[in-house]
Amino acid sequence: MELELRVSKRVVIRTFIAMVVFLHAANLFTIWIRFTPVSFPLDDTFVALLGVSSEAKTPTWYSVACLLLCSLLLLLIAQSKRRSEDAFRRYWLLLAILFAFLSLDEATSVHETATRPIRAALDTKGPFYYAWVKPGMAFVVLFAVAYCAFSCNCRRG
Numbered sequence: 001m002e003l004e005l006r007v008s009k010r011v012v013i014r015t016f017i018a019m020v021v022f023l024h025a026a027n028l029f030t031i032w033i034r035f036t037p038v039s040f041p042l043d044d045t046f047v048a049l050l051g052v053s054s055e056a057k058t059p060t061w062y063s064v065a066c067l068l069l070c071s072l073l074l075l076l077i078a079q080s081k082r083r084s085e086d087a088f089r090r091y092w093l094l095l096a097i098l099f100a101f102l103s104l105d106e107a108t109s110v111h112e113t114a115t116r117p118i119r120a121a122l123d124t125k126g127p128f129y130y131a132w133v134k135p136g137m138a139f140v141v142l143f144a145v146a147y148c149a150f151s152c153n154c155r156r157g
């Protein structure tokens with residue numbers, strides 16, 4: 001069974017831009033609510049749901065959904081590449097897994113939770129106070145090296 005999916009690039013781009021504009025406008029509204037001397041009904045509720053000052057709010061949900069959607073689309077590409085026995089099919093699958101993990105991390109704050117144990121193990125200070133930055137930088141370098149050939153192939157293709 002083959003599934004054909006047609007998606008209008010224009011509709012997708014406009015939808016994502018509209019959502020980002022809405023979230024930015026909503027955040028500006030929450031900032032205005034917090035610093036205006038006038039009190040509004042439900043003003044704490046708006047700040048709690050729409051502000052971007054902490055996790056577990058509507059903007060976080062949007063990020064989680066976008067990352068998960070990317071993961072699913074990358075998984076579809078990986079499946080297609082597997083069927084055609086593409087040399088880089090595993091790279092697509094690993095990208096899908098990476099984006100699924102990023103979605104999970106955004107939803108559950110994995111890297112924030114890991115900060116204390118990593119900080120204790122690596123004795124981080126100064127610009128590396130947020131201890132996940134060191135392993136994160138190492139991962140980015142390894143990822144860049146591992147995906148160099150893949151990236152060059154995508155540009156040619």
